[in-house]
Each structure stands twice: as C-alpha cells, then as structure tokens.
Amino acid sequence: MAGSSSYMYKIGFLVNPIAGMGGAVGLKGTDGKSYLEEAIKRGAIPLSPRKAKVTLQKLYEYRHDFTLLTCSGVMGENIIKEVGYKKYTVLYHLEGPNYSTAEDTKKVCNLFLEFKVDFILFCGGDGTARDIFTVVREEIPILGIPAGVKMHSAVFGITPKISSEIVKMFLKGKTETQEAEIMDTDENLYRKGRLQTKIYGYAKTPYVPTLVQAGKSIFYNESDSESKENIAQFAYEFMNDDSLYILGAGTTIEAIASKLKIKKTLLGVDLVKNRKLIMADVNEKEILDVLEKEKKAKILISPIGAQGFIFGRGNQQISHQVIKKVGIDNIIILATPYKLSKTPILLVDTGDEELDKKLSGYQRIITGYRIAQRHQIGLNTA
Amino acid sequence: MEQIKILLDENEIPKQWYNIQADLPTPPKPYLHPATKEPVKAEDMAPVFPMELIKQEMSTERWIPIPEEVRDVYRLWRPTPLYRAKRLEEKLNTPAKIYYKWEGVSPPGSHKPNTAVAQAYYNMKEGVERLATETGAGQWGSALAFGTCLFDLDCTIYMVKISYEQKPYRRILMEIWGAEVFPSPTKRTNVGKKILEKDPECTGSLGIAISEATEDAVTHEGTKYSLGSVLNHVLLHQTVEGLELKKQFEQIDVYPDYMFGCVGGGSNFAGQCFPFVGDKLKGENPDLQVISCEPTACPTLTKGIYAYDYGDTAMLQPIALMYTLGHDFVPPPIHAGGLRYHGDAPLLCKLTYEGYMGAVAYHQNPVFEAATLFAQTEGFVVAPETAHCVKAAIDEARRCKETGEEKIIFFANSGHGHFDLAAYDAYHNGKLVDYEYPIDLVKQSLEKLPKI
Numbered sequence: 001m002a003g004s005s006s007y008m009y010k011i012g013f014l015v016n017p018i019a020g021m022g023g024a025v026g027l028k029g030t031d032g033k034s035y036l037e038e039a040i041k042r043g044a045i046p047l048s049p050r051k052a053k054v055t056l057q058k059l060y061e062y063r064h065d066f067t068l069l070t071c072s073g074v075m076g077e078n079i080i081k082e083v084g085y086k087k088y089t090v091l092y093h094l095e096g097p098n099y100s101t102a103e104d105t106k107k108v109c110n111l112f113l114e115f116k117v118d119f120i121l122f123c124g125g126d127g128t129a130r131d132i133f134t135v136v137r138e139e140i141p142i143l144g145i146p147a148g149v150k151m152h153s154a155v156f157g158i159t160p161k162i163s164s165e166i167v168k169m170f171l172k173g174k175t176e177t178q179e180a181e182i183m184d185t186d187e188n189l190y191r192k193g194r195l196q197t198k199i200y201g202y203a204k205t206p207y208v209p210t211l212v213q214a215g216k217s218i219f220y221n222e223s224d225s226e227s228k229e230n231i232a233q234f235a236y237e238f239m240n241d242d243s244l245y246i247l248g249a250g251t252t253i254e255a256i257a258s259k260l261k262i263k264k265t266l267l268g269v270d271l272v273k274n275r276k277l278i279m280a281d282v283n284e285k286e287i288l289d290v291l292e293k294e295k296k297a298k299i300l301i302s303p304i305g306a307q308g309f310i311f312g313r314g315n316q317q318i319s320h321q322v323i324k325k326v327g328i329d330n331i332i333i334l335a336t337p338y339k340l341s342k343t344p345i346l347l348v349d350t351g352d353e354e355l356d357k358k359l360s361g362y363q364r365i366i367t368g369y370r371i372a373q374r375h376q377i378g379l380n381t382a
Numbered sequence: 383m384e385q386i387k388i389l390l391d392e393n394e395i396p397k398q399w400y401n402i403q404a405d406l407p408t409p410p411k412p413y414l415h416p417a418t419k420e421p422v423k424a425e426d427m428a429p430v431f432p433m434e435l436i437k438q439e440m441s442t443e444r445w446i447p448i449p450e451e452v453r454d455v456y457r458l459w460r461p462t463p464l465y466r467a468k469r470l471e472e473k474l475n476t477p478a479k480i481y482y483k484w485e486g487v488s489p490p491g492s493h494k495p496n497t498a499v500a501q502a503y504y505n506m507k508e509g510v511e512r513l514a515t516e517t518g519a520g521q522w523g524s525a526l527a528f529g530t531c532l533f534d535l536d537c538t539i540y541m542v543k544i545s546y547e548q549k550p551y552r553r554i555l556m557e558i559w560g561a562e563v564f565p566s567p568t569k570r571t572n573v574g575k576k577i578l579e580k581d582p583e584c585t586g587s588l589g590i591a592i593s594e595a596t597e598d599a600v601t602h603e604g605t606k607y608s609l610g611s612v613l614n615h616v617l618l619h620q621t622v623e624g625l626e627l628k629k630q631f632e633q634i635d636v637y638p639d640y641m642f643g644c645v646g647g648g649s650n651f652a653g654q655c656f657p658f659v660g661d662k663l664k665g666e667n668p669d670l671q672v673i674s675c676e677p678t679a680c681p682t683l684t685k686g687i688y689a690y691d692y693g694d695t696a697m698l699q700p701i702a703l704m705y706t707l708g709h710d711f712v713p714p715p716i717h718a719g720g721l722r723y724h725g726d727a728p729l730l731c732k733l734t735y736e737g738y739m740g741a742v743a744y745h746q747n748p749v750f751e752a753a754t755l756f757a758q759t760e761g762f763v764v765a766p767e768t769a770h771c772v773k774a775a776i777d778e779a780r781r782c783k784e785t786g787e788e789k790i791i792f793f794a795n796s797g798h799g800h801f802d803l804a805a806y807d808a809y810h811n812g813k814l815v816d817y818e819y820p821i822d823l824v825k826q827s828l829e830k831l832p833k834i
C-alpha cells in the first residue's frame with residue numbers, strides 16, 4: 001500500500017437519479033415512483049447517472065486518498081461499482097430499487113452528519129442542493145455535479161469534469177470554502193402561477209483560490225473573504241454622502257453591512273443612510289415610499305454566483321420601478337474577483353425589457369479596494 | 383523604394399545625455415525627506431547612491447557627457463533602429479506614416495540597460511563592489527544583472543517571491559549574468575524578517591522588495607542601491623534614445639506630429655520624447671502632441687492627483703511631487719507589470735501638469751488586440767507595457783484614415799514580449815480581465831476626509 005499513511009478523506013456521495021428528467025418531457029409532478037415511470041415512458045433519459053460517472057471516473061486515480069460513503073442502488077452504489085471502485089460504504093438502503101425522493105436525500109444527509117464526512121459530492125439540480133442544505137446547513141461543504149437542467153445555485157462545478165478538478169484540489173488541501181447561494185423555485189409564487197427563483201440560504205462550498213498568473217510582478221493571492229473585506233472597506237469609505245443606500249441580498253453586501261456594524265438581512269433588502277440602518281428587510285413598496293422622500297439614492301448589489309443574475313433573481317424587491325426611480329447611473333455592482341471568475345455570464349431580468357437593454361453592455365463592477373473590473377452584461381434570452 | 387529601417391553608424395551614438403531640467407520654465411519642486419519632510423540634500427542620498435548619480439539627479443546642466451566606457455558598451459546594440467511600420471500602415475489603410483524605435487534589440491530585451499549600464503559604471507568608478515535592487519518579475523533585475531556583469535560588480539536582486547516561484551525565466555537570465563537572486567521577503571534583512579515573523583507564507587510585493595534592497599545597501603559597506611525608473615538621472619540616461627531618434631528623423635527629413643510611449647515610471651518614454659519636448663519648451667514645434675499611455679487599471683496620469691506622495695509602500699523613499707494614486711494603492715494584477723506603479727517620474731508629471739504632455743489610458747484587451755495586429759503585420763511581439771502605445775498609435779492612424787490626414791505618428795517600442803507569452807495566451811483564450819479605477823467613488827470617499 002504505497003503512500004497511504006496520509007489522511008483518508010470521507011466523501012459523502014449521492015445521486016438524485018431523477019433530477020431534471022421531467023422537465024424535458026413536460027412533467028410537473030414530483031411524486032417519485034410514478035413520476036419516474038411516466039418520464040421514462042415519455043422518453044426521458046436519466047442524465048445524472050451519466051454525469052456523476054464522469055466525475056467519479058476522473059477521480060479514480062486518486063481512489064487511495066478517499067473513501068466514499070453512499071446509498072444503495074441508483075442513489076450512488078450502482079455508479080460507484082460501474083466505475084470500478086472497490087472500497088466504499090453504503091450508509092443507507094433505498095426501498096425502491098430505481099428512484100429516490102427528497103425524503104431519502106434528507107435521511108442520507110443526516111447520516112452524512114452523523115458519520116462526519118469531509119464534504120458531500122452530489123449530482124442533481126437546485127432541488128437536490130436545497131434538500132441537502134436543509135439538513136446540513138453550513139456544517140459540511142457541498143459540491144454539485146451539474147446534471148444538465150437549470151441550476152441556479154452556486155454550489156455546482158461548471159461541468160462534471162470541473163467538479164472532479166475541485167475534488168482533486170480538495171484532496172490536496174488546496175481549496176478553501178466560501179458561501180454559495182442555494183437557489184430554487186419559489187414555491188409560493190409557483191403555485192400562484194409565477195416562476196421565480198429565490199435564495200434559500202448560503203451553503204459552504206469548496207473552491208480553489210484563484211492564483212491569476214499575471215505576466216509580471218504581482219498575482220492575486222487574496223482569498224475570497226479578503227476580497228470581500230477589501231470591497232467592504234472601500235464601500236464603507238464612499239457611503240458617506242447623504243445618499244440612501246439600498247442594500248441587496250447576499251454575503252458580499254453583508255460584508256459591507258458588518259463593516260458598518262449593521263445587522264444585514266442576508267436574504268433581503270435593507271436601507272442605509274450615512275452609514276446607519278434606516279429600515280431592515282424592506283419590500284418593494286416600502287422602498288418606493290422611502291424613495292419619495294429622498295433626494296439621492298444608490299443601489300448596492302452583487303450578482304448571484306455562478307448563475308449570474310444581478311437583477312431579477314433573489315432581489316425582486318429591487319424592482320424595475322425602484323431601479324428607474326434611483327437611476328441606472330446610481331447602481332453600484334460589487335463582486336469578488338473569484339465570484340466573477342466563476343460566473344461567466346452576467347444577466348439582468350427586471351421584467352422591463354427597455355430597462356434591461358439599458359442595463360446591458362459593459363458595466364463596471366467593484367472588485368476590491370479602489371479597484372473595479374469591466375464586464376459585459378447580457379440580456380436574459382434563455 | 384521607401385526606407386524601412388533608418389540606421390545610424392556606431393560613431394553616431396550620442397556623446398552626451400540631454401538634461402531637460404536646463405530648459406524647464408520653472409525648477410522642479412525638491413524631493414522631501416520621508417522622516418523630516420525637509421528638502422532632501424545630497425548627503426541624505428549618499429548612503430544609497432554614488433556621488434556622480436546624485437549630482438546628475440540635481441544637475442541643471444543641459445548636456446552631460448556619456449563616459450566612453452558606457453558608450454563602448456552601448457555599441458553592443460546601439461544605435462537602435464528606427465522603423466517605418468509600412469506593413470501596419472497598409473493593413474490599416476491609413477494615410478498616416480507610423481514610425482517606431484526598437485529597443486528590444488538590447489541583450490536583456492528592453493530600454494532598461496541604457497541606465498543599468500551607466501549606473502553600474504558610476505558605481506564601479508567610485509569603488510562600490512556590489513549593487514542591490516528589487517525587481518517584480520525581472521525586467522529591471524535582468525538589465526542590472528547585465529550591466530553589473532560587464533563592469534565586474536556583484537549584484538543582489540530581491541525578486542518578489544511569487545514571481546520568483548512562478549516566472550522563472552527572467553530569474554535564470556539574471557543568474558546567467560552572475561547576479562544572486564533572492565525571493566523577497568527574505569531573512570537577510572530586518573524588514574524581511576519582521577514580515578516573515580508575522581506571515582511566514584507572505585508572497586511579497588514590490589514595496590517590500592524595495593525596502594529590502596535599500597536596507598541591504600545602507601547596512602553593508604561597499605554596497606549601493608539602484609533604481610530602474612522614476613528618478614531624474616534614470617530619465618537622463620534614457621535620453622540616448624531620443625537623441626538618436628532626432629538624428630534619424632533628420633536623416634529622412636521628418637518631424638513627428640504625435641509621439642506615444644508607455645509610462646510605468648516614465649523612463650523609456652521620457653528618454654524618447656524629452657529632446658523633442660525640449661523643442662516645445664523653446665517654442666519650436668508647438669503642435670507636437672506628446673502622449674503618455676497607461677493602463678486603466680493604474681491610471682496615474684489620467685486619474686491621479688498632482689501632489690506630494692511617498693515613492694514606495696514602505697515610505698522609505700523620498701516624498702516627491704508627482705501624479706499619484708496614493709502610495710497605499712495596490713494596482714490589480716495586469717500583465718503589463720512594469721506599468722503598475724502608483725506614481726510617475728516627477729519630471730514627466732510636471733511637464734504633464736503644465737500641459738506640455740498629455741496622457742491616455744487603455745484596457746488590457748484592446749491593448750493586446752493592437753499588439754497582436756502589430757505582430758501579425760510587423761512581426762515583432764512587443765512587451766505588454768509597450769503594447770499600450772501600440773494601441774495609441776493604431777487608434778491615431780485609424781482616425782487619420784477617417785480624416786485623410788497624413789500625420790507622422792511615432793511610438794516608443796520599448797521591449798520585446800518573449801517572456802510574456804503567457805499574457806498573449808490569456809488574451810487569445812479570452813481570459814484577460816479589464817480593470818478600472820473607480821475615480822468617482824474614490825473622490826466621493828475622499829471628500830469628507832479630515833484635511834491634514
């Protein structure tokens with residue numbers, strides 16, 4: 001057994017075998033068994049096992065560095081065996097042979113907590129990510145293998161191969177963790193016939209700090225949290241100008257709030273003026289009412305990691321009416337270099353096409369202390 | 383047939399450098415001592431620089447002789463060719479004529495040895511045995527290693543640790559020329575030791591490396607410090623370029639309408655343009671446009687303020703009146719590392735402030751786009767720094783195409799990019815980030831600061 005004296009990582013591995021299958025064939029139901037059978041009858045091909053397999057194959061050469069803790073059958077074991085892993089532990093036995101439910105996912109995650117896995121590698125979509133997050137919260141870092149449907153949460157590698165790269169770096173101790181948005185369809189609105197995504201919280205996800213190799217002297221070697229701190233310091237310094245500041249959701253803006261010694265509503269919108277909290281967790285109407293009385297206002301907002309929406313997802317309180325009232329020149333977008341490097345497309349979807357057009361094109365994004373990057377913002381044509 | 387290369391004979395290498403201080407309408411404001419805030423005196427600089435260079439720093443003589451030994455070394459690559467960029471003009475279909483002077487022919491591949499050789503020589507003459515300096519990724523370090531090698535001096539180079547580890551080729555070059563290169567911070571200096579105690583993993587910065595090299599010089603007998611840009615004597619040595627250029631233009635009976643050069647500390651462009659700016663100061667050729675080119679990521683001249691500021695992060699160097707983004711500003715990691723300096727040469731800043739020179743700033747991506755077009759037409763792959771003025775020249779030539787003007791456009795081609803191919807690779811793969819300096823928000827944040 002060559003060189004196996006080092007730490008053996010425990011990876012919790014789970015596959016949602018039915019993730020996203022229904023969408024392609026126009027199914028909306030969520031009942032496990034009949035759903036799957038109906039989907040297969042309609043010609044849907046299970047995508048996630050194939051994607052999960054790619055990641056596991058790429059990790060095979062590192063198999064002596066970790067052990068997989070998983071579930072029986074389609075929820076993990078089948079793929080592990082197919083790829084040829086000999087050593088793994090089945091923690092949880094599925095009742096049905098070829099489908100699983102959200103309840104199964106949650107039960108497995110409780111076992112992952114109990115067995116103290118180092119992180120969870122899962123294959124699925126937003127729903128799966130959310131089910132896992134409901135149980136493990138920030139306790140265990142989670143990393144998604146994208147299964148090919150819409151994935152708004154920021155815990156997914158861009159491709160199954162990239163997910164395997166992140167795992168490899170994790171095994172070598174070269175990753176750090178950062179907060180990542182868990183996003184899913186807002187069910188309340190969905191039942192009323194509106195499709196809108198909502199942030200459900202911030203999970204921990206492993207990431208590889210970017211060492212951007214610059215041509216000459218200096219390289220970015222600050223961590224994501226250092227970048228946030230630098231952005232917050234800069235924002236703190238310029239937020240002194242009698243403007244009303246509308247603070248969007250998320251951890252980047254939260255870092256600014258904590259610099260101001262203000263408790264931020266993580267998933268909501270807060271109003272600040274001269275570095276003091278005016279109103280917390282406001283809705284659209286409340287913002288518009290306050291704006292009536294204010295001469296100058298600015299919006300501080302950060303795009304959602306990986307998925308890239310600046311307006312229109314997770315920040316619906318900052319509606320097109322609010323944006324127009326504030327004026328597009330008074331929008332200050334902020335994001336860490338790492339988040340931007342992981343977010344290839346930036347989008348707006350305010351619900352007002354004209355406004356979306358005005359917001360698209362090259363925009364400045366504050367990325368550090370007195371530093372900005374220029375990025376193209378596109379229209380949501382998906 | 384129109385001439386492509388305008389060449390001079392070896393015996394036409396200038397015998398004197400041109401000191402623009404002689405022609406300034408008002409004298410430059412003095413450097414201030416970082417501790418006392420009093421004007422710096424020659425004695426203050428003596429532990430750091432040899433006397434002859436201190437004299438040059440403060441001189442108002444118009445012409446300063448180039449020692450024969452230095453001219454003799456210059457003959458290895460000087461006079462450098464002036465090129466007519468015929469193929470680029472044709473590609474752009476412009477009526478403008480584009481010229482560039484090519485400093486990439488020197489052994490280290492840039493303009494930097496023009497001063498490195500002179501500095502090594504004066505130190506050798508005054509009995510100095512060893513020079514200490516800092517380098518980012520190694521342009522300046524390799525030039526000084528080359529210069530000291532020829533005059534048999536030892537050379538100690540503090541190279542920012544992260545580039546020492548990740549960009550080995552310039553380091554190897556320095557070692558070939560006999561220099562000892564250390565990844566900074568080191569345990570050789572108190573500054574370095576203190577930093578390593580606090581943060582053993584520290585990957586270094588130019589500011590730290592400057593402090594280490596300075597400390598090394600002042601604490602060791604027979605050792606002095608050497609700086610590769612910014613200071614008056616460095617700009618002076620670089621005028622060998624512009625004086626050659628004048629002769630070359632005279633030879634073909636041309637005078638430029640536009641001069642463009644990239645500006646990091648300002649030495650290469652000052653070297654090319656000061657003999658021409660001297661004409662302007664005397665009232666000749668008032669329409670000549672002299673434009674410094676800089677990155678939007680570090681827009682010292684276009685967005686900075688004109689004020690007294692420290693020359694380095696560690697606040698050890700003299701305080702100078704210049705355009706500055708603040709000595710605590712850490713520019714983002716653009717590929718043109720040589721342009722990432724928060725200030726600029728005080729002389730160049732003064733001429734800019736008084737309106738004799740202008741400035742423009744560009745994003746990385748359009749800059750590499752221009753440099754790629756240049757490589758595809760003229761063949762030479764230029765340094766990322768140089769690429770900034772290639773961009774300016776191409777933009778101006780395109781404008782001339784629209785107006786039909788037959789302007790004469792010159793740019794200072796300061797060096798090759800053979801060690802910077804990773805930067806071109808990043809550009810081709812769409813991996814280059816464009817940076818900006820959020821001037822409006824910076825101003826807003828400064829507005830209510832207490833005035834000191």
Ligand SMILES: Cc1ncc(COP(=O)(O)O)c(C=O)c1O
Pocket residue numbers: 492493521522610611612644645646647648649650651719720721765767768796797798
């Ligand atoms: C090729 C090249 N050009 C220009 C510069 C900028 O320096 P300066 O403004 O002093 O000429 C550098 C600095 O590293 C360089 O390497």
